[in-house]
Amino acid sequence: MFQEKKPSAARALESYLAYRQVAIGSLLAGGAGSLLSLIKMMHSLGxxxxxELGIAxxxxxxxxxxxxxxNLLLLPVGFLLRKTLGEIEQADKVDQAAGTISVRRKRSRAG
Known part of the structure; x- marks a missing residue:
């Protein structure tokens, strides 16, 4: 009834890179927020x-x-995207190998 559509290599790579940007960006923003709050906490110690110390x-x-x-919420998405990329790369290698074999057969028949 429903057929599963395989994404193109470019689209899968674009999705994976977007996932990585979100994951890294959220950690950087969270780290920067923590650092600024810890600095504010140190100021309130004096x-x-x-x-104010507790709030910071x-x-x-x-x-x-x-x-x-x-990041923990998006971790399964990252695993699925990485798996999809691996499957697409494997399929491309098989297609390239099959194309190379057919070209070699045509050359051997012509020669």
Whole structure:
């Protein structure tokens, strides 16, 4: 009833690169947010304001936590994209090998 469409190599590669950009970008943004919040936390240590210290620590943990959560959520997508890319590359190698064999047969018959 429903046929599974195989994506083209270019589209699969584009999807995988987009996945990697999201994964790396989220970790970089989460790390930057954590770093800025930790700096703010260090500034509040001098003033003795414990409320501001707690808020800064909370934001530092949450920003990195959300980035890690997003990466864990997208991990199966990355595995599927990598598997699809491997299958497409394997199929291309088989097609190239079959094309090489047929060209060699035509040359041997002509010669």
């Amino acid at each position: 003033g003795g304001n414990l409320e 620590l909370n934001v530092a943990c949450l920003s990195l936590g959300y980035a890690i959560f997003l």
